[in-house]
Amino acid sequence: MPETTTYTLRLGLEGELHDVKVEVPKGEPKPWDGAVKLKIVGRATPRIDGPRKVNGEATFTHDVRLPDMLHAAILRSPHPAATIEHIDVTPALKRPGVKAAIALAKVGGRVRFAGADVAAVAASTRAEARDALAAIEVRYKVEPFVVDLHEAMQPGAPQVHEGEVKERRTEGDEPSEGGDARRQGNVRMNPSLSKGNTGKGLRMAKVTHEATYATQVHTHSALETHSVVIRWDGPKSMTAWCSTQGIFSVRDELANIFDLKPADVRVICEHMGGGFGAKFGASAPGSRMGWAAGELARQTKRPVSLLLDRHEEHVCTGNRPSSSQRVTLGADASGKLTAIHVVAHGSAGVATGAGVGNNAFGIYTRCPHIKVESHDVFTNAGPGTAFRAPGHPQGAFALELALDELAAKVGVDPLALRLDHVEHPIRRRQLEIGRDRFRWAERRREADARRARGARVLHGVGVASSIWGDYGRKGAAVVTVSVDRAGAIEVRNGVQDIGGGITTVLGMVVAEVLGRPLAEVRVLVGESTLGASVGSGGSQTTSSVAPAARNAAEAVKGQLAELAARLLDRKSAGEITWGEDGSARAGSKSLSFAELCKKIDGEAIVATATRPETYSSYPMRHPGGPFYQIAGVQFAAVTVDTWTGVVKVPEIVAVHECGRVHNPLTTRSQINGGIMLGVGYALMEERILDRGSGRMLNPNLESYKIAGARDLPAVDIILTEVHTGANSTGAIGIGEPATIPTAAAIACAIHHAIKRPIRTLPITPDAVLAALQGGA
């Protein structure tokens, strides 16, 4: 019996479809391709959980209030490097309201960044808990520290770590990255990406460009800070509420810490206020919150709520690492690239993960010789962690601006240079579509003319690309669909909705398959007991969950068809056809959906399903594996006030794809969010560490600046829908691709405007004025 079925699917860019044979595991429904006509999936649909969020009914972890609940607070090291000589938490126990106090650091142990865990208390109120921290006695032996990337690379720099450094990876990290590495001093070399011979490529070059590009440390700054509430339900079981991107990562961490069976840890994340890669597990990357809350709850036998404040959120919950990238490009006289060589150093503070992504390696692949080397440089700073497209925005910034500088040297249009080197057919079409929509050539000419006449406010345009992989996972999400005798439809899965809109998409997919209105589908998500699911990292939520939901709904429908066949006196379910309203038909006879459901044997038809490994990557594979490569491009327009250095971004044209667009409204919302993040990264967000004290000087949202309403461009989104045949619904990801090219495109546009490159992010007015004066 064959293990697979071969279907001929209509795949490719919507409107330019081709017949492609795809082998699909037996039992899978025929994948939704470009030929299928859907009624609900693909329609712009408001979030079904939207009203609850807007009217305040939605419960976030910060809102959880349990009977007898205590509040915890954590004492953090004021020193960036120190050995703990003495620690006594007992004085805190005498303070008002305090019920328990525990040390999180050990005597003789080292703290390696300002903000590291030292001790924790639980008290009746949050204010009492915070006040009691001052009573904890700690004696530190203060040690030399280093917070600057370049100083940390010098011989004789204070050593951040003594022994081997284990890489911490989460579901937020890109699956293709990582590997073994060795450490020398504070520098740890990561595996490189390489093809051809860059030395040879550079020797062949007629024009070369070499420069160093630097990016800042970027903190996640989710609206809801890291938070966990833990209640022990028995000696070996607990319930945890957590603001998380990965409900099952929370379960597994707590089970591991407290030696429980995973099934005895129930995790709830009904709603959450943002996650960009730092919210995996019950703890934060730089704070053992899960252990602290669980242990305090165990000792007091009361539920404990531990919510970080904004200062803590900035210093110990992860960040996008910095980078300093030496980029060398070679080209022939016409601008054909002969070599791309990137040597990157970056600091994820005390942690690893300062790579620079696939941009230099995987986008402009007509260049024959490419090498990307990256190094982690340890500093006494809070740990980096996955942050929306780890490595990519920094890699895109360096590569794309370097390409623009090379294009200027050679005298070619930077967009033409990109079109000359892109192989992915969808990305090529996106560049062409964007070029026309943005009026690239016309705007370039206008900007050049404005500069030539010595205008005060200069204009510029830039373009940059994104690369990401279809990381939708087999078997990770197990979705249950049920239809009961009353006709009630329910879909259940333990996925968290981090804002991408999976709740609504689940309902839409099931409604589509069963031919019923979305309003009739009850969607249950946000709790581990609802069935295994995937973490929301790597842009894999929709592509892991939606196909599983379709498969489960199709299984239910199959059983309904068998029932209908019996009731309508047919031999097999295959003789049943379905009406648009979910009614079952055979010849002249039919049964409405309600009539059919009434005849269900027992209470309900229930089916559970997941999805298999991706079965197609049409039309372009990702360089990291046998899965589809997701393309995207953004065009940015900037204005630069030469009197003040202030840059504004009036417009961004974003051309993206995410396979079949399941819900255009939430897809566009994700792209809007990615661009907002990218504008902030380009122009203002930056963690400032004081070199004198190792403390973060802007641990707030006042001097750590995130883009506000007036900073945002008019965003023109073009969705180039692609049918890849990757899974049963055709979903692939968008969350991360949407933020990758934004800062790069803005930096390129500024370069175009002022004819001088600004090679350090963020591009603040001081940097612009310095660049303008530098050439005077």
Next chain:
Amino acid sequence: MKPFTLIRPSTLTAARDRVGGAPDKRVLRAGGIDLIDLLKEGIAGPDELVDLKAIKGADAEAMRALAAEGGGWSIGALVTLAQIAESGLGDAHAVLREAAGSAATPGIRAAATIGGNLLQRPRCWYFRHQGLVCLKKGGDACLADGGENRSHAILGGGPCFIVHPSTLAVALVALAAELEIVGDAGTRTSPIDKLFALPRVSPMSEHTLAAGEVIRRIRLPAGAAGQRSVYEVAKARQSFDWPLAEVAASVVLEGGTIKSARIGLGHVAPVPWRAVQLEEALAGQTPSAELFARVAPLATAGARALGQNAYKIPLTQGLVRSALHRACGIAVPD
């Protein structure tokens, strides 16, 4: 945050008496915007907040009124930024309206008062960091000098290099405003410039009010014929941000020449800074783009940059040029 008692006295005298004896333990509260920040950051820890918004009577009326007075204006210390931004201040005094509308956010402007705005503490990130002790908090050195000083002073700094945070003060300097101050010895009048003290005079405090003194009103003198005033600011973020630098310019034009000018600079010095050399250079000149470009460098005469704030010199000059263009009715070049 340390717990406190909120006292709601019914008269200004009672309020002043309450804080007069123990200014560290008892502090006045108006809008409460900066005060709550200071309490949360652990920089201030008073036992009592004495609420000026509770007072009644003639003082309260004066402190809440925004009214034309003898060609000028009287603005009570409790008038909010939003009221000023929406007021009918004319061309001569428009700089104050523009400045008030530029500061903070709509929510903050609705609660923040002009008196509180003038007396708010600096935003220096060393001063505001609970874990750091700088000169202004009784330490022995300014941590910004040699540290992270991109937002610090280029003029008048040392030994502390804060910039004064009040946007409205800069506008009031340009308008030659006067303050009506109530104290134990009665009511006195003071030019706005005298409210502020450089760190070399007073490193721990930014103002010169004596214990128990309260600003009751701010008076704007009548505008001269041909007086126009404008506010210009540059921010790194266009939504809710502090200025990188700001300029308030008030110019009196007479028969096609500049009769006189008053120029206030903000976020460049520990006090609202008057650009006196620039004012002198403008007097008697015929306004033109060339003139503004030529004299703008005088705005920052004597500037001394720390490691990271040299950009404020060209930035301030650029803002001065924009402000002079607008104040003199010559279109800012595009």
